[in-house]
Amino acid sequence: MIKLNVNDETSRLRSVLLGTARSNGGVPALDEAYDPKSMLHIKQKTYPKEEDMVREIEAVEAVFNKYGVQVFRPKIIENYNQIFARDIGFVIDNVFIKANILPDREQELDAIQHVLSQIDPEKIIRFPEEAHIEGGDVMPHGDYIFVGTYRGKDYPDYIIARTNMKAVEYLQKAFPNKKVVSFNLRKSNTNAYENALHLDCCFQPVGDKYAIIHKNGFLVEEEYQWLVDHFGTEHVFEITAEEMFNMNSNIFSIAPDVVISERNFTRLNEWLRSKGITVEEVPYAEISKQEGLLRCSTLPLVRE
Incomplete structure (x- = not known):
């Protein structure tokens, strides 16, 4: 059995679900793209190739x-994008919350059932259908749970608005001992420079006391x-x-003093090293073309 335990973003990682780029389904049609960054690369004919993303x-x-x-890895669904494991669920304390994701995902x-079957079924919950939530918007932080949301009345017009206030309310009910703090994020269906798809696209705690943040998100x-x-x-x-x-x-912490980061993030990586954090650099620029990076493609199950 997997004994779930995640209380924050940075404690020593013991067990994780990592997405897969195999049988990725090729370049989607423009009207199938979910976010403005993917649309941009489809139009520019620079959409990432499967073999590059697998690497x-x-x-x-x-x-x-x-x-x-x-x-852990998901079972392969033929011709289907399964890179972003964080979208489909997340762990807080010892509870796995299944995300209410876009219906066609x-x-x-189903493709991670072999993992979920190793978890106590009483520790797996799902919010009602009207409570939209994805893991990229949810960050446990000790006594807090930080949640990205979109409070605008035009919420239904944004395919990139993934977590609503109903989900924030359900989170508070599910974890009454935590302080749930929500943040209204900037959304754009068309401009990737003005779109915070999830909270982890504009903010993330790192190390034992630091944070990365983008004000305009x-x-x-x-x-x-x-x-x-x-x-x-x-x-x-x-x-x-x-x-x-x-x-x-959207980097990812293995421990307070170890992160995985994209090798081109020169300024950030230098800053992290200046704080005594080991930076494991990887190539991830192709995957980032789909408006997701290292945190988006990982779902931590156990941290110490």
Whole structure:
């Protein structure tokens, strides 16, 4: 059995579900793309090739192996994108929450049934259908749960708005001992520089006291400021619009002093090293063309 345990983003990782790029389904039609960044690369004919993405994910698996992390993989669905494991579920404390994802992605949950069957069924929950939620918007942080959402009345118009306020309310009910803090994120169906698809596209805790953040990803300045104050200005690494576009806040922590990061994130990686954090650099620029990076393609099951 897998004894789930995730209380934060950075404690030592023991067990993880890593997405797969095999049998990825090729280049989607423009009207099948979910996000503005994928659309951009489809139009530019620079959409990533399957063999490149497979190689990138293998580089991440090699880092996990180096640190003795147990790695689970989804069963392959033919001609289907299964890279972003974080979308389909997440763990808080010892509970696995199945995400209420875009309906045509439901089969991705079926493809990890061999993992879910090793978890106590009483520790697997799902919110009602009207409570939309995806793992990229949810971050346990000790006594807190940080949640990205979109509160606009035009929520249904945004395919890139993935977590609603109903889900925030259900999270609070499910974890009454935690303080659930929600953040209204900037959404754009068309401009990838103005779209925070999930909370981890514009913010992430790192190390034992630091955070990466992009101010313009937040619609409410006071909410952005709350985070900066929470971590302390001197502990916050502010990323530019270009860096957010390239997914600099979407790295992944193996431990407080070890992260996996994209090798082109020069400024960020230097800053992390200056804080005493080991940076395991991997190539992930092709996968990032789908508006997701390292945190999006990993689903931690057990942290110490």
